[in-house]
Amino acid sequence: TLSPYGVHQKHGQISNQRRQFSNTYISVEMDDATGVAVMKMKRPPVNSLNLELLTEFAISLEKLEIDRGCRGVILTSAIPKIFSAGLDITEMCGKNADHYGEFWRALQEMWLKLYGSNMVTIAAINGSSPAGGCLLAVSCDYRIMADNKKYTIGLNETQLGIVAPFWFKDIMTDTIGHRATERSLELGMLYSPTDALKIGLVDEVVAEDKVLSTASAVMAQWFAVPDHARQLTKSMMRKPNLDRLVTHREADIKNFVSFISRDSIQKSLQIYMEMLKKKGS
Numbered sequence: 001t002l003s004p005y006g007v008h009q010k011h012g013q014i015s016n017q018r019r020q021f022s023n024t025y026i027s028v029e030m031d032d033a034t035g036v037a038v039m040k041m042k043r044p045p046v047n048s049l050n051l052e053l054l055t056e057f058a059i060s061l062e063k064l065e066i067d068r069g070c071r072g073v074i075l076t077s078a079i080p081k082i083f084s085a086g087l088d089i090t091e092m093c094g095k096n097a098d099h100y101g102e103f104w105r106a107l108q109e110m111w112l113k114l115y116g117s118n119m120v121t122i123a124a125i126n127g128s129s130p131a132g133g134c135l136l137a138v139s140c141d142y143r144i145m146a147d148n149k150k151y152t153i154g155l156n157e158t159q160l161g162i163v164a165p166f167w168f169k170d171i172m173t174d175t176i177g178h179r180a181t182e183r184s185l186e187l188g189m190l191y192s193p194t195d196a197l198k199i200g201l202v203d204e205v206v207a208e209d210k211v212l213s214t215a216s217a218v219m220a221q222w223f224a225v226p227d228h229a230r231q232l233t234k235s236m237m238r239k240p241n242l243d244r245l246v247t248h249r250e251a252d253i254k255n256f257v258s259f260i261s262r263d264s265i266q267k268s269l270q271i272y273m274e275m276l277k278k279k280g281s
């Protein structure tokens with residue numbers, strides 16, 4: 001009952017169809033022949049992660065997780081030149097404490113689903129990927145970035161006067177090591193694809209038009225390993241980080257809400273937003 005990619009039989013027959021579902025900000029194309037879903041973020045102009053996008057992201061992943069035909073997800077962007085600009089700064093500015101709490105909880109939820117997924121997750125980074133965009137990429141099993149020196153990736157939070165929480169830091173440390181993370185996070189560094197490859201922040205840099213095809217080829221390699229063995233290994237590697245957030249989830253929300261509500265932090269974010277708008281005009 002297994003195809004060459006190990007696709008399970010569903011409803012008694014192997015289906016050879018592409019299925020699509022689309023929300024406002026996320027579209028998913030599921031290929032039943034390969035067991036691979038391509039999940040695209042589509043929130044112009046820069047795929048900034050607002051509450052709705054984060055919620056749709058978590059729901060879409062959950063749907064794929066329970067879909068027995070789906071073994072892997074390629075995460076990418078429908079917007080040229082931008083993977084994701086990270087958290088939507090307007091969600092963290094001028095709102096009330098309840099809103100900040102709800103927003104942070106949605107971010108945690110999305111991350112627990114993505115980082116904790118049983119599926120093979122591959123980030124096809126087809127554009128810039130700062131802060132929360134980098135978090136998405138680093139939470140996947142494998143990262144392929146488009147070779148364009150205008151694109152950058154990294155956790156640049158300190159440049160905005162804000163601080164990446166412990167769970168961003170933990171997975172960055174697991175990816176590039178303690179010393180590189182310390183320097184990178186303190187300085188809020190953004191790396192070109194070549195530099196990101198050098199420090200191991202991405203696994204491969206390929207021509208822009210080869211990002212998706214490379215992701216499919218890498219997926220086939222990961223599918224060659226029996227699912228149960230790969231999944232148990234992934235869980236063994238990632239469980240401590242997942243447990244740490246689950247255990248400290250409420251404290252993490254409280255911490256974010258009190259930090260982001262400070263006048264000085266609100267001022268920093270406003271100045272950063274004005275700078276972004278000036279640059280764009």
Ligand SMILES: CCC/C=C/C(=O)SCCNC(=O)CCNC(=O)[C@H](O)C(C)(C)COP(=O)([O-])OP(=O)([O-])OC[C@H]1O[C@@H](n2cnc3c(N)ncnc32)[C@H](O)[C@@H]1OP(=O)([O-])[O-]
Pocket residue numbers: 045046048082084085086087088089090128130131132133156157160162163164165273276277278279280281
């Ligand atoms: C608490 C700790 C955790 C925090 C984690 C985070 O992720 S913090 C987030 C850290 N993230 C960053 O530091 C990334 C900041 N963004 C950038 O560096 C660049 O936008 C870019 C390189 C992603 C794209 O460059 P480009 O030249 O292609 O595009 P452009 O620059 O011309 O922008 C177009 C429009 O989008 C707007 N807008 C942009 N980003 C955001 C946002 N995150 N949110 C909201 N809005 C945003 C921008 O103002 C402009 O609006 P306008 O004027 O049309 O009304």
